[in-house]
Amino acid sequence: VQLVESGGGLVQPGGSLRLSCAASGFTFSNYHMSWYRQAPGKERELVATIFSTGAITNYADSVKGRFTISRDIVTKTVYLQMNSLKSEDTAVYSCRALHLAGRGDYWGQGTQVTVSS
DSSP states (O other), X not given: OEEEEEOOEEEOTTOOEEEEEEEEXXXXXXXXXXXXXXXXXXXXXXXXXXXXXXXXXXXXXXXXXXXXXXXXXXXXXXXEEEOSOOGGXXXXXXXXXXXXXXXXXXXXXXXXXXEOO
């Protein structure tokens, strides 16, 4: 099982980034996919979730209207499009795969996002 994040980096306030999480080793369509983030000195925060069907998404209030989560069943990839980035979005962003019946729970290593001028 692997979850490999990419797309992080340094961006100016107001800018955009798109994170990707490539999944392998499990049945992607049976898993809810989420993005979490953790800033230095803070607890890990759930940012966004897309359910296994892809029809339902949830977002933290802090990112609603700015971030969009999506998934591609063919490429087994989940994306996080981040627009209008703020300094407070700076964190390590990690991908999580949770089986819809609780029979698996996997995490990626994370990718750093830094929003700074």
